[in-house]
Amino acid sequence: MQLDMNYSKQRELILYEIKKSKCHPTAFEIYNELKPGNPALSLGTVYRNLKLLSTENKIIKLATPSGPDRFDGNTDEHYHYYCISCSKVCDADDIKASDISKIFNNPKQKIVGYELNILCICEECNKNNIDVSNYK
Ligand SMILES: [Zn+2]
Ligand SMILES: [Zn+2]
Numbered sequence: 260m261q262l263d264m265n266y267s268k269q270r271e272l273i274l275y276e277i278k279k280s281k282c283h284p285t286a287f288e289i290y291n292e293l294k295p296g297n298p299a300l301s302l303g304t305v306y307r308n309l310k311l312l313s314t315e316n317k318i319i320k321l322a323t324p325s326g327p328d329r330f331d332g333n334t335d336e337h338y339h340y341y342c343i344s345c346s347k348v349c350d351a352d353d354i355k356a357s358d359i360s361k362i363f364n365n366p367k368q369k370i371v372g373y374e375l376n377i378l379c380i381c382e383e384c385n386k387n388n389i390d391v392s393n394y395k
Contacts (some may be wrong), residue, residue, distance in 0.1 A: 278332035285327045315350040342381035
């Protein structure tokens with residue numbers, strides 16, 4: 260069916276767009292990037308496909324402390340720096356999964372899981388001396 264083909268093609272496009280991006284785009288950024296070449300694409304379709312792709316674990320949805328959700332095409336275990344000023348999300352390449360696994364070595368207590376959110380003022384914002392005194 261023509262309609263189904265279009266749906267899966269759009270999903271592929273969206274997945275490709277996220278995989279090639281290094282900057283963890285938002286739904287809106289993905290839409291803006293794809294729209295010129297795909298005039299039939301709607302923002303609702305982007306949202307729907309992002310939801311589907313993250314349910315299928317093909318992408319990871321990242322909730323940010325101060326902005327819209329972002330999406331990551333790298334599904335390997337890795338960590339992120341969240342900029343509290345511009346909401347940019349960067350991969351924390353300097354933190355290895357093996358570093359984190361050390362927390363499981365404590366024999367006195369049983370670690371059942373963890374959440375790691377590293378909040379930062381990114382290089383760019385830091386250079387611009389962004390005022391974050393209002394941030395709590
Ligand atoms: Zn920033
Ligand atoms: Zn990432």
